[in-house]
Amino acid sequence: MPDAAPKSTFYVTTPIYYVNDVPHIGHAYTTVAGDVLTRWHRQRGEQTFFLTGTDEHGQKVQRTAQAHSMTAQQWCDQLVDTEWRPVLATIDAANDDFIRTTEARHSHSVQALWQAIRDNGDVYTNVYEGPYCIDCEEFKLPGEVVEGTGALAGQLVCPIHGRPVEQLSEENYFFRLSAYADRLLAHYEEHPEAVEPASARNEVLSFIKGGLTDISMSRSSFTWGIPVPWDPTHVVYVWFDALVNYATVAGYGTDADRFARMWPADVHLVGKDILRFHAVYWPAMCMAAGIAPPRKVFAHGWLLVGGEKMSKTKLTGIAPSTVVEHFGSDAFRYYFMRAISFGSDGSFSWEDMAARYTSELANGFGNLASRVAAMVVRYCDSALPAPGAPGPAEDLVRQAAARASTLADERMVALDFSAGINAIWELVDVLNGYLTEQEPWKLAKNETDRARLETVMWTAAEGLRVLAVLLNPVMPKACRALWDSLGAAPALGRLADQPVTDAARWGQLPPGLTVTKGAVLFPRLED
Numbered sequence: 001m002p003d004a005a006p007k008s009t010f011y012v013t014t015p016i017y018y019v020n021d022v023p024h025i026g027h028a029y030t031t032v033a034g035d036v037l038t039r040w041h042r043q044r045g046e047q048t049f050f051l052t053g054t055d056e057h058g059q060k061v062q063r064t065a066q067a068h069s070m071t072a073q074q075w076c077d078q079l080v081d082t083e084w085r086p087v088l089a090t091i092d093a094a095n096d097d098f099i100r101t102t103e104a105r106h107s108h109s110v111q112a113l114w115q116a117i118r119d120n121g122d123v124y125t126n127v128y129e130g131p132y133c134i135d136c137e138e139f140k141l142p143g144e145v146v147e148g149t150g151a152l153a154g155q156l157v158c159p160i161h162g163r164p165v166e167q168l169s170e171e172n173y174f175f176r177l178s179a180y181a182d183r184l185l186a187h188y189e190e191h192p193e194a195v196e197p198a199s200a201r202n203e204v205l206s207f208i209k210g211g212l213t214d215i216s217m218s219r220s221s222f223t224w225g226i227p228v229p230w231d232p233t234h235v236v237y238v239w240f241d242a243l244v245n246y247a248t249v250a251g252y253g254t255d256a257d258r259f260a261r262m263w264p265a266d267v268h269l270v271g272k273d274i275l276r277f278h279a280v281y282w283p284a285m286c287m288a289a290g291i292a293p294p295r296k297v298f299a300h301g302w303l304l305v306g307g308e309k310m311s312k313t314k315l316t317g318i319a320p321s322t323v324v325e326h327f328g329s330d331a332f333r334y335y336f337m338r339a340i341s342f343g344s345d346g347s348f349s350w351e352d353m354a355a356r357y358t359s360e361l362a363n364g365f366g367n368l369a370s371r372v373a374a375m376v377v378r379y380c381d382s383a384l385p386a387p388g389a390p391g392p393a394e395d396l397v398r399q400a401a402a403r404a405s406t407l408a409d410e411r412m413v414a415l416d417f418s419a420g421i422n423a424i425w426e427l428v429d430v431l432n433g434y435l436t437e438q439e440p441w442k443l444a445k446n447e448t449d450r451a452r453l454e455t456v457m458w459t460a461a462e463g464l465r466v467l468a469v470l471l472n473p474v475m476p477k478a479c480r481a482l483w484d485s486l487g488a489a490p491a492l493g494r495l496a497d498q499p500v501t502d503a504a505r506w507g508q509l510p511p512g513l514t515v516t517k518g519a520v521l522f523p524r525l526e527d
């Protein structure tokens with residue numbers, strides 16, 4: 001047998017989204033973060049793989065389909081085609097695969113993984129009696145439900161969804177989660193980076209230390225799911241089906257070489273609401289099945305509306321297309337990655353987004369790019385001039401570029417997108433200040449200032465090159481337009497192939513490139 005290929009792919013995932021409803025900007029937020037992170041790593045020259053998809057089984061989806069007089073499969077097919085796949089184009093996500101849990105490749109992996117866990121002795125039969133929240137698709141522990149009030153008085157209610165839980169009494173198969181507490185604690189002790197940020201890590205550790213109880217891994221009172229391999233009268237509990245998607249796509253049970261290259265996943269991005277599933281249950285399942293747990297689970301915060309988590313259930317969801325139609329996909333990506341510190345909650349407001357769009361994107365970055373291109377076109381007949389010897393002002397620009405690229409790389413790799421973009425924006429501000437001070441429009445008036453004008457034009461263009469490379473993972477459309485306007489591709493190749501770690505190496509733009517005015521990167525907003 002040839003040796004298995006070594007792990008070589010930086011593998012990023014989003015949660016797979018429930019198809020009981022349509023996407024809102026909270027879902028798009030996670031996907032944008034995954035896409036930005038993956039594009040950054042790709043531009044570090046790494047092999048990358050970015051996965052997203054849909055979670056289609058379970059009672060919630062089955063009931064929604066019934067309410068629409070469709071079969072569950074028809075309902076899923078329709079929603080995936082008309083809503084969930086299109087949202088990826090809307091936000092310009094470059095995912096490498098899209099997994100649907102109703103695909104045959106997935107049921108194959110789920111069955112293989114649960115068979116391995118059972119063979120390991122971690123599955124037994126028992127009766128589950130207790131509350132279940134269909135909106136969470138979760139068996140609730142005693143302290144996790146509250147007494148209803150008002151119209152719900154006398155009922156137990158899920159505090160997350162504000163809706164009554166159902167009392168289940170089913171004979172199910174149980175997963176021996178309790179046996180994994182010590183191993184999980186040891187794992188997190190050894191790999192403190194495996195759950196981030198610190199608040200998430202603390203929550204996970206205290207949950208594990210509080211004692212783990214075994215949980216149902218199957219359901220027997222309905223049929224919309226993947227049959228339990230040793231007993232087809234049960235389906236696999238939807239979370240214990242969904243979590244396996246990450247392994248399915250990595251080739252678990254089907255392609256050992258691919259699995260060796262891709263597994264373990266490098267980053268599972270999740271909303272903080274589903275941290276426990278990803279940082280307790282899933283790593284325990286991996287251990288029980290004899291595969292490595294994920295390298296990192298990162299729990300981000302919620303987009304809030306009126307102080308509450310944005311949700312369709314509560315009718316506060318805003319469709320990503322509504323925001324993108326107004327601002328464009330680049331601004332969508334930029335705004336959510338910069339305005340909200342990743343890991344904290346944040347509120348979305350049209351006013352805040354419009355203000356940042358105008359001051360930072362249209363006036364800050366876009367105007368800088370169009371001014372420099374227009375001046376090279378006008379003063380230098382569209383040919384990028386050769387710079388003379390750099391003076392102190394040019395040194396400051398070069399140093400700002402070096403700082404921006406070093407700090408941005410450190411922060412982006414740490415999933416601190418907001419600080420990463422802030423670091424790059426220092427260079428936007430330095431370049432704007434450079435033009436204000438050097439006043440190339442005045443230099444252009446005197447032939448004796450010609451050499452100086454050429455130095456300023458080249459330096460500004462070189463600074464824009466650095467910005468295009470560093471901002472490409474965040475705003476691929478605008479940066480591509482900037483790359484085209486600089487005429488950089490014939491000399492340097494495709495923008496997406498420019499390493500972020502080499503971005504600040506000064507002197508890459510060769511004189512003589514044909515610079516064109518190009519489209520306005522961030523047009524003025526209509527009211």
Ligand code: MSP
Pocket residue numbers: 014015016017018025026027029030055242243244245269270271272273274301302303304309310311
């Ligand atoms: N299907 C499960 C996940 C299974 S993963 C193996 C699920 N789906 S979901 O559609 O309800 O939510 C998925 C994710 O969407 C959340 O974890 C979070 O990443 C994102 N968000 C949903 N609402 C959100 C906000 N209001 N704000 C930020 N992210 C939100 O849970």
